[in-house]
Every structure is written in C-alpha cells, then in structure tokens.
Amino acid sequence: MTVRTGSYPASTNVRGAPYPRINPDGSITFLINAPGASRVQVQPGGMDNGLGAEPRDLVRDAEGVWTGTIPPGVPGFHYYWFVVDGLVVNDPGSETFFGYNRQTSGVELPEDPKVAAYYQPQDVPHGDVRIRWYWANTTKTWRRALVYTPPGYDTDVDRRYAVLYLQHGGGEDERGWTTQGRMSFIMDNAIAAGRAVPMIVVMECNYAYEPGQSAPPPVVSTVRSRPPRLSQTVSRLIVDDLIPMVDGSFRTLTDRAQRAMAGLSMGSCVALQTALHNLDLFDTIGVFSGPPLGDEDDIGLVAAAGGPMDDTEAFNARLRLLWFGAGTGEPREWGITQRRRAELDRAGIRYTYWETPDVSHEWLTWRRCLNEFVTLLFH
Amino acid sequence: MTVRTGSYPASTNVRGAPYPRINPDGSITFLINAPGASRVQVQPGGMDNGLGAEPRDLVRDAEGVWTGTIPPGVPGFHYYWFVVDGLVVNDPGSETFFGYNRQTSGVELPEDPKVAAYYQPQDVPHGDVRIRWYWANTTKTWRRALVYTPPGYDTDVDRRYAVLYLQHGGGEDERGWTTQGRMSFIMDNAIAAGRAVPMIVVMECNYAYEPGQSAPPPVVSTVRSRPPRLSQTVSRLIVDDLIPMVDGSFRTLTDRAQRAMAGLSMGSCVALQTALHNLDLFDTIGVFSGPPLGDEDDIGLVAAAGGPMDDTEAFNARLRLLWFGAGTGEPREWGITQRRRAELDRAGIRYTYWETPDVSHEWLTWRRCLNEFVTLLFH
Numbered sequence: 001m002t003v004r005t006g007s008y009p010a011s012t013n014v015r016g017a018p019y020p021r022i023n024p025d026g027s028i029t030f031l032i033n034a035p036g037a038s039r040v041q042v043q044p045g046g047m048d049n050g051l052g053a054e055p056r057d058l059v060r061d062a063e064g065v066w067t068g069t070i071p072p073g074v075p076g077f078h079y080y081w082f083v084v085d086g087l088v089v090n091d092p093g094s095e096t097f098f099g100y101n102r103q104t105s106g107v108e109l110p111e112d113p114k115v116a117a118y119y120q121p122q123d124v125p126h127g128d129v130r131i132r133w134y135w136a137n138t139t140k141t142w143r144r145a146l147v148y149t150p151p152g153y154d155t156d157v158d159r160r161y162a163v164l165y166l167q168h169g170g171g172e173d174e175r176g177w178t179t180q181g182r183m184s185f186i187m188d189n190a191i192a193a194g195r196a197v198p199m200i201v202v203m204e205c206n207y208a209y210e211p212g213q214s215a216p217p218p219v220v221s222t223v224r225s226r227p228p229r230l231s232q233t234v235s236r237l238i239v240d241d242l243i244p245m246v247d248g249s250f251r252t253l254t255d256r257a258q259r260a261m262a263g264l265s266m267g268s269c270v271a272l273q274t275a276l277h278n279l280d281l282f283d284t285i286g287v288f289s290g291p292p293l294g295d296e297d298d299i300g301l302v303a304a305a306g307g308p309m310d311d312t313e314a315f316n317a318r319l320r321l322l323w324f325g326a327g328t329g330e331p332r333e334w335g336i337t338q339r340r341r342a343e344l345d346r347a348g349i350r351y352t353y354w355e356t357p358d359v360s361h362e363w364l365t366w367r368r369c370l371n372e373f374v375t376l377l378f379h
Numbered sequence: 380m381t382v383r384t385g386s387y388p389a390s391t392n393v394r395g396a397p398y399p400r401i402n403p404d405g406s407i408t409f410l411i412n413a414p415g416a417s418r419v420q421v422q423p424g425g426m427d428n429g430l431g432a433e434p435r436d437l438v439r440d441a442e443g444v445w446t447g448t449i450p451p452g453v454p455g456f457h458y459y460w461f462v463v464d465g466l467v468v469n470d471p472g473s474e475t476f477f478g479y480n481r482q483t484s485g486v487e488l489p490e491d492p493k494v495a496a497y498y499q500p501q502d503v504p505h506g507d508v509r510i511r512w513y514w515a516n517t518t519k520t521w522r523r524a525l526v527y528t529p530p531g532y533d534t535d536v537d538r539r540y541a542v543l544y545l546q547h548g549g550g551e552d553e554r555g556w557t558t559q560g561r562m563s564f565i566m567d568n569a570i571a572a573g574r575a576v577p578m579i580v581v582m583e584c585n586y587a588y589e590p591g592q593s594a595p596p597p598v599v600s601t602v603r604s605r606p607p608r609l610s611q612t613v614s615r616l617i618v619d620d621l622i623p624m625v626d627g628s629f630r631t632l633t634d635r636a637q638r639a640m641a642g643l644s645m646g647s648c649v650a651l652q653t654a655l656h657n658l659d660l661f662d663t664i665g666v667f668s669g670p671p672l673g674d675e676d677d678i679g680l681v682a683a684a685g686g687p688m689d690d691t692e693a694f695n696a697r698l699r700l701l702w703f704g705a706g707t708g709e710p711r712e713w714g715i716t717q718r719r720r721a722e723l724d725r726a727g728i729r730y731t732y733w734e735t736p737d738v739s740h741e742w743l744t745w746r747r748c749l750n751e752f753v754t755l756l757f758h
C-alpha cells in the first residue's frame with residue numbers, strides 16, 4: 001500500500017490513526033487489517049451521504065490488509081462502517097459518532113477552508129458546551145443535557161440570554177450537534193462576527209419513555225436502519241422538565257420571544273410537535289430537512305397542528321418565525337419541503353424558506369441551516 | 380436464548396440495547412449476531428480487569444446469534460471487545476469508551492447501591508463538565524479540555540476556586556475521568572456532603588506532540604495494547620498553555636496552595652513529572668496506581684525527580700501533600716507502590732499512603748482514589 005503524496009489522516013480519526021486518509025483529489029482511502037476475512041466492504045451510512053450510494057469492496061493484500069479508495073465525495077461529515085463477511089464493524093481508526101442507534105465510524109471530508117471557516121475553531125472568544133445531568137420527572141430518570149453558554153456568560157454576570165432548543169436527527173442523540181454538527185464553533189463564529197446575538201443553546205435527546213417503558217432494541221443492519229418512532233413523551237419532558245431546569249439553572253430570558261426551538265430531520269418533528277402546541281413558550285420554530293410529521297405520504301403539517309393553525313391570522317400574528325431549510329441535494333426531504341410550502345401557501349400560513357445548493361440529508365446541510373437560522377433569532 | 384429472570388441491560392449500553400445483560404448473580408451475558416462467523420470470543424480489556432484473565436468463547440445458536448455468560452466479576456467499569464475470527468470488533472450494544480488508543484466497548488457491573496452511591500447521580504446540587512476548546516502554542520493545535528465547575532459557580536459570582544488538574548491513564552484521553560470515572564458525580568456528592576471543598580477540576584489529554592510531530596499509529600490488538608510513550612511535551616503544554624487558559628477563563632485561585640495535580644497510572648507520571656519540577660505552581664500531588672516513571676524495573680521516583688527531592692527537609696516543607704493510592708488487587712502497581720514507599724522512607728520524604736481492598740488496575744480503584752483524595756485538598 002503506497003501512501004499517496006499529499007494525503008493526510010481525516011480529522012475525525014483517533015489520535016495517530018493514519019486511515020481513513022484524505023487524498024488531494026478529495027477521494028478517501030480506507031484500510032482495515034482483517035487477515036481472516038473473505039470479503040470486506042466500506043458501507044456509507046445511507047443512500048445519500050456523499051460517499052456514494054453503494055457499499056464498495058476493499059481489496060486484500062498478501063498480509064490481509066484490506067484497502068480501498070472512494071472517489072471524491074461530497075464534503076462534510078459522513079457516517080460509515082465496514083462490513084466484514086456480513087458483520088457490521090466500526091473502523092478502529094475512526095472516532096465514534098452516535099447515529100443509527102449505535103456508535104458508528106465517521107469521516108470528515110474537508111471543504112475549501114474559506115467556505116468551511118464558519119464551523120472551524122477560530123481565534124475568537126469561545127463559549128462552553130456544558131454537560132449537565134438532571135432528574136426528569138416525566139421519565140423518572142437522570143438525563144443528560146448539553147448546554148452551550150456563549151462567550152461572556154461567565155463575566156457579564158448580570159446579563160440574561162435567550163435560549164435556542166436544538167434537536168438532533170433520528171437515531172442520533174444529544175451529542176450530535178456538538179460532535180457531528182460543530183454547533184459550538186458555528187455559534188462562536190456567528191456571535192464574534194455580530195451575525196448572531198449571544199444565546200444559550202440547549203441540546204437534549206429526542207427519545208424519552210414513560211416510566212417502566214424503554215427504547216426498542218436497536219437494529220444493527222449493514223445498511224441504514226430506521227430510527228425508533230417518536231413519541232409525545234419527549235414534548236412533555238421538554239416542557240415540564242427541561243425548560244424549568246434550564247430557566248432555573250442558567251441566566252435565561254424567559255419570555256416566549258426569547259425562546260426558539262429547531263431540529264434537524266426527526267428533530268424538526270420534535271420542534272413542531274412541541275412548539276406548535278406550546279406557543280405560550282415559543283415564538284420561533286426552525287425545521288431543518290423536515291420529514292412528514294405523520295405518515296410517509298402525508299405532509300400533514302397544517303392538519304397535524306390541529307388547532308393552532310386553524311385561525312390563520314391569529315397564528316401568523318403569534319408565531320414570529322416559522323423557518324424551513326433544506327439542501328437541494330436531498331433526495332427526499334427537499335421535495336417534502338416543497339410540498340409543505342405549497343400546503344402552507346394554500347392555508348395562508350406565513351413562513352420563511354431557505355435552501356442551500358447541492359448538499360444532501362447530511363450534517364453539512366444542517367451546519368449551514370444552523371449558521372443561517374441563528375442570524376434570524378432574538379432581534 | 381432465554382432471558383434470565385431479574386436480569387437487566389447494563390447501564391453502559393446504548394439506549395434500548397438488551398445486551399450485555401447483568402444477571403442477578405453478578406454474571407454478565409454477552410450477545411452478538413454474527414451468522415457468518417466461525418469463532419467468537421469476548422475479550423476483557425486487560426489481564427486484570429475483573430472479567431477474568433482470558434478471552435471466553437461464545438456459543439452459536441441455529442440463527443448465528445452468539446452468546447456467553449461470564450461468571451460474576453469484580454464490580455465497576457470494565458473495557459471489553461469481541462474477537463470475531465481474529466478481528467477486534469466492538470459490541471454494537473455498548474456505548475464506546477476511549478481506551479487502548481481507540482474506542483472500545485465497556486460494561487459497568489454494579490456494586491451494592493449503598494457502596495456505589497458516591498459515584499451515582501444523587502439529589503444534590505450538580506456541577507457542570509464544560510467542553511472547552513483552546514489554542515495551545517506548545518503544539519500549535521486546537522485542543523479540548525474538560526473543566527468541571529462546582530455547584531454554585533454560576534451564582535457565587537465573586538467566589539474564586541482552587542483547581543485540581545486530573546490526568547487519565549495510558550491509551551485513554553481527556554474524556555476518561557468523566558465517562559469511565561464518573562468524576563462529576565464523585566465531586567458533586569463529596570461537595571454536598573462537606574467532604575470536599577468546592578473546586579474546579581481540569582482534565583486534558585496526556586498526549587501532546589511538538590509541531591510537525593504526531594502520535595504513533597495505534598496498535599489494534601486482540602489483547603491489551605501498550606499505550607504510546609509519554610513525552611515531556613505534555614508538561615510544557617500544561618504549564619505554558621493549559622494553566623494560563625484556565626486561570627484566564629475561570630475564577631480560579633492562582634496561588635500554588637490552591638493548585639493540585641493528580642493522575643491515574645500513566646497520568647500519575649504526568650502529574651509527577653509536571654508538578655515536581657514546577658513546585659512554584661503546585662503544592663499537592665496525587666498518584667493513583669502509579670507505574671514507574673522510567674524503566675520497568677526502576678521505581679526511580681527520588682532519582683527521577685532529580686533536584687527537588689535532594690534537599691529532603693526543604694522538599695518536605697514545600698510540598699504540602701504527596702499522596703499515593705492503590706488497590707490491593709492490582710497485580711503490578713500495588714507492588715510498585717510498596718517499593719516506592721520503601722524508597723521514599725529511605726530518602727526521608729514525607730508522603731501519605733492509602734489503599735483500597737481487592738480492586739485491580741481499573742476505574743473502580745480510581746473512583747475510590749479520587750473520592751478519598753479530594754477530601755484532603757485545599758483546606
């Protein structure tokens with residue numbers, strides 16, 4: 001195996017791991033040492049994740065080291081794993097990232113540094129992401145929230161801040177926005193540039209179960225597996241436990257004009273089902289790459305809202321911002337968003353639509369959505 | 380596969396994963412679906428980690444699901460992985476934990492809840508663990524520190540706090556103390572009980588490289604692999620970059636009497652090599668399960684200190700606390716600690732020794748060490 005000139009280890013690797021390796025042409029070389037295996041493939045974490053649509057066979061050398069190079073893909077963060085004689089195996093060279101209801105491998109394919117600057121650490125003041133455990137009465141369990149406090153939070157001790165509640169996607173968890181999404185760097189940079197006001201960002205898990213119930217067993221599949229169904233319990237948790245904890249622990253502004261909720265993919269369903277039915281708590285909703293709220297073939301936003309949207313005029317007056325973002329490269333959710341726009345137009349509901357070119361149902365889309373959405377908040 | 384009555388999923392599992400499963404007798408049942416495999420073993424992450432000394436074969440059922448039960452082990456957190464036809468594979472049912480220079484599986488075997496209460500979340504005020512990125516001039520890289528701020532930090536805004544620098548073990552990283560070690564719960568509970576004063580705890584990574592250098596490639600082995608060698612660069616990083624960042628960002632007390640350093644295993648070498656040569660910065664050192672500073676057969680603490688210990692009387696007067704802790708079940712480091720005590724006794728160096736029964740070179744030992752050590756700090 002010759003190492004290509006100018007190639008370098010992916011930023012998502014564990015320390016010292018030479019593979020996966022980014023080549024100057026944007027292709028990625030994978031490697032796993034599996035002398036006993038008969039067939040090894042690298043499997044992209046979805047049909048549309050920028051590493052191609054299909055698994056790719058790696059090639060064995062005389063010592064049993066398997067390698068393969070994927071042609072230049074779409075930049076950004078991509079889930080992947082190996083399939084070794086049918087078994088799903090993480091790459092020991094990769095950090096792990098919670099997605100698909102388990103820890104998987106992931107690789108960051110760099111963008112042009114100028115374009116990528118907004119989600120990279122820069123020489124600007126940095127906020128903290130705090131790991132905060134709290135007792136949730138709704139589930140009768142200890143739960144973990146991640147809370148971004150902006151630069152200045154520790155020194156401007158009389159200042160209070162607006163709060164964005166930010167939900168992850170299906171199969172992921174509260175860590176997604178910080179690790180895969182680079183939320184803290186996006187916020188730091190947007191705040192430093194004056195594009196966003198300093199705010200608190202709260203990330204918790206979409207999955208919440210009544211006492212005595214538990215999550216369904218995760219399906220470990222060689223291909224993308226469906227996330228567990230969303231329940232209403234998470235909305236009760238957010239309203240009854242999470243918001244009171246945040247408002248009781250952090251210097252928040254508690255008026256509804258200072259509280260927004262957004263989510264990506266399944267997280268947008270949590271944002272909609274929670275915020276639309278609690279307009280006394282929220283005046284802004286962000287939907288990033290939103291799937292249908294109900295059945296696959298039913299957009300059903302207006303109907304699903306079941307009440308708040310019936311009086312169009314009152315609803316438009318009450319919700320300051322209903323924001324939809326999508327990537328034009330998304331095979332499913334971009335189209336769903338267009339159907340949703342038509343539905344909202346018919347109903348006379350005011351909203352804002354934003355799209356970003358070429359990117360698919362992936363974290364690069366959601367980094368871009370967040371970077372745009374936060375500029376619109378709390379002015 | 381019959382599920383045993385009274386068995387339950389390990390707390391270290393990903394949500395919904397039924398295996399690994401803790402049985403009422405303290406045995407652990409593992410399961411992996413690998414229809415194509417010829418041999419599957421569960422491999423404890425070391426010779427002495429409480430799951431037994433040897434890998435154990437799992438048994439295949441007609442559908443290709445492999446299961447096996449390990450006899451009751453030592454309670455606490457244990458690294459493990461599967462070996463599938465010679466390939467090291469993580470358990471998709473387990474969270475991942477950074478150890479052995481890669482992400483591995485881990486299982487928490489519960490202790491008696493009364494004994495374990497000190498490292499469980501309790502209904503007491505909780506501090507935060509903050510993820511803080513900072514630029515390190517020593518390495519010319521962005522690095523991640525985890526910083527525990529105690530309960531009250533956000534409200535007692537004029538109060539300043541002493542700081543404990545706390546290092547992980549070989550092959551691990553800055554996340555170890557929070558995830559495997561449950562540091563924040565230990566601190567919360569000790570502070571709530573008045574056993575420890577409220578303090579800041581800083582956790583960073585033992586591995587640091589000069590600009591242009593990088594970590595050696597991790598060795599992925601079916602058995603425990605050796606961690607990379609420790610360098611002096613990490614001590615320069617701590618003194619020149621980390622401490623200034625912490626003292627510049629958090630409300631710290633900056634006198635040496637208000638700064639301590641401790642570490643487990645390899646981390647104790649970092650604590651010793653850093654603090655002994657920077658006694659103007661530290662007056663307390665904690666060594667948890669310390670290996671030799673130099674060669675395997677050379678304890679060499681006094682000699683390695685090379686200077687600060689030469690004037691015994693001055694050294695004893697200058698260092699307030701030199702603390703050694705070990706588990707009596709440790710096959711190597713308990714004995715090393717006894718030899719070290721003899722060496723220090725011969726040299727007339729004052730120190731405190733503490734041991735805890737039965738536990739091995741594992742996180743339960745270090746949870747207990749931390750819980751004891753922090754009661755001695757900053758009085």
